[in-house]
Amino acid sequence: MVAYVLPVLAAILCGISLALQPIFNSNVSKSVGLFNAAFISILVSLTIAIIMCLVTDRFQGLSNFGEVNKIYLVAGVFGVMIVALMIYAVSRVGPALTFSVVIAAQMTVATVCAHFGFFNQTQESISLIRVLGIIFLIVGVVLIKISK
Numbered sequence: 001m002v003a004y005v006l007p008v009l010a011a012i013l014c015g016i017s018l019a020l021q022p023i024f025n026s027n028v029s030k031s032v033g034l035f036n037a038a039f040i041s042i043l044v045s046l047t048i049a050i051i052m053c054l055v056t057d058r059f060q061g062l063s064n065f066g067e068v069n070k071i072y073l074v075a076g077v078f079g080v081m082i083v084a085l086m087i088y089a090v091s092r093v094g095p096a097l098t099f100s101v102v103i104a105a106q107m108t109v110a111t112v113c114a115h116f117g118f119f120n121q122t123q124e125s126i127s128l129i130r131v132l133g134i135i136f137l138i139v140g141v142v143l144i145k146i147s148k
Contacts, residue, residue, distance in 0.1 A: 022086035023095055029087050038084040045079075072119075100144045104137040 021041070029037035053059050089098040111130055117123040 019095065019099060021083075022090040022098065025083065025087045026091040029091060034084060034087055034091075037087055038080065041083050042080060096144050097141070100137075100141045104134065104141050107137055108134055 025037050025041050028040060032040065086098065086102075089101075111126055111134060113119060114121050114124040115126045
């Protein structure tokens with residue numbers, strides 16, 4: 001049980017950050033535009049990542065960069081897409097609908113990736129309970145949309 005406390009707290013902090021980042025970025029985009037807001041957000045992220053590397057391991061882990069499967073570098077493209085598309089969606093349909101759709105999409109893709117073991121993920125069979133969970137998420141999206 002104790003082994004789960006830190007990861008769960010990290011996930012909660014991640015969820016809070018994920019909810020606030022596009023709201024803040026959407027407000028920045030009102031002044032500087034969508035792509036400039038995305039650029040500023042990623043530049044701040046890069047700066048923080050550099051500081052974290054300097055404080056912790058002084059970039060020593062980069063010596064293993066050659067071992068990284070190059071397809072996984074697409075994560076950087078995903079990062080830019082996430083920032084820019086979240087700014088776009090939040091500024092047009094609001095954070096509640098945006099995040100409900102994002103979470104439903106994330107759970108669907110994560111479940112499929114885990115089921116088939118895509119991208120070196122531990123295989124976990126899709127169960128009826130997981131399918132029902134995804135269906136409930138989608139129903140939640142619809143309820144959030146019609147309640148607007």
